[in-house]
Amino acid sequence: MPEREIDLKIRRFDPEKDESPSMQEYKVPYVEGMMVLDAVRYVQERIDPTLSIRWNCKAAKCGSCSAEINGQPKLMCKTRVDSIGDRISVSPMAAYPLIKDLVTDVSKNWEITRKIPMFKPRENMEVPWRTNAKDVERSKEFKKCIECGLCMDVCHVVREHYTPYFGPMHIVKAASWDMHPLDSLDRSKFLNKEGGLGYCNITKCCTDVCPEHIHITDNAIIQEKERAIDRQYDPIAMLIKGIRKKEKVVN
Ligand code: SF4
Ligand code: SF4
Ligand code: FES
Known part of the structure; x- marks a missing residue:
């Protein structure tokens, strides 16, 4: 018997069986430096090969x-197993429809991604494009997003309500383009109108779980909310916009 064992509970569900999801318990031998993924893979490789999981990089970069x-x-x-103790439970993300065991259907993310207008460079820019390194900093933070969906999973609006809210991961993506100094669009109005941004009540739970430490609420969500309000109600901003016609607003 190994010196130290982990009590690992995994939520299992097989769509081909007429059963509700249930927690199954496994004993996994502890190995120095072990991550939760290692423990789950031990179950898949040594105890039950029918366990479905999704992973790729094992380096916190693919977000799967x-x-x-x-x-x-x-x-x-x-x-790390050490950071949470020897009694561990693992369940799939509840914000997404369940496919099997720990695998969820994240295809809705692609549907939303396709709706958001992509980066559109300003017209008639000299090639090669030049920009100040300082101006790029703002959008660079959002490029760290690994699209893991953890912020979507913790968001009570995405998770519990049938609202049109795109969710924090998609606001981060839109903000990465909106705050790029060479982009010509303004997506804030679109995010409010089509993306349900108004449903977000800036509780910051999404920021707390982001593995890339992106300041989702302060730097993306609040900025997009403020932009949309400025566009809608600030007569001076609207006047300036009308005169300069520099930016094209996406409705
Ligand atoms: S701040 Fe907004 S997006 Fe983030 S968890 Fe709260 S409601 Fe969801
Ligand atoms: S913003 Fe953070 S938590 Fe959300 S998908 Fe990107 S990396 Fe994951
Ligand atoms: S396997 Fe965990 S993020 Fe890639």
Whole structure:
């Protein structure tokens, strides 16, 4: 018997069986430096090969091993067993429809991504494009997003309500383009009108779980909300916009 064992509970669900999801318990031998993903893979490789999981990089960069670990949205490959103790439960992200075991259907993300207008460079810019390194800083933070969906999973609006809200991950993507100094669009009005940004009540739960430490609420969501309000109600801003016609607003 190994010196130390982990009590690992994994939420199992097989769509081909007429059963509700249920927690199954496994004993996993502890290995120094072990991550939760290692423990889950031990179950898949040594105990039950029918266990379905999604992972790729094992380096916290591909964003595919997201799960709820002891009830908290986390990356399995970035969560040390030592940081949470020997009794561990792993469940799939509840914000997305369940496919099997720990695998969820995240295809809605692609639908939303396709709706948001992409980066559109300003017209008649000299080639090669030049920009000040300082101006790029603002949008650079958002480029760190690994699209893990943990912020979507913790968001009570995305998770519990049938609202049109795109969700924090998509606001980060839109902000990465909106705050790029060479982009010509303004997506804030679109995000409010089509993307339900008004449903976000800036509780910051999304920021708390982001493995890339992106300031989702302060730097993306609040900025987009403020932009949209400025566009809608600020007569001076509207006048200036009308005169300069520099930016094209996406409705
Ligand atoms: S701040 Fe907004 S997007 Fe983030 S978790 Fe709260 S409601 Fe959701
Ligand atoms: S913003 Fe952070 S939590 Fe949300 S998908 Fe990107 S990396 Fe994950
Ligand atoms: S396996 Fe790639 S982020 Fe965890």
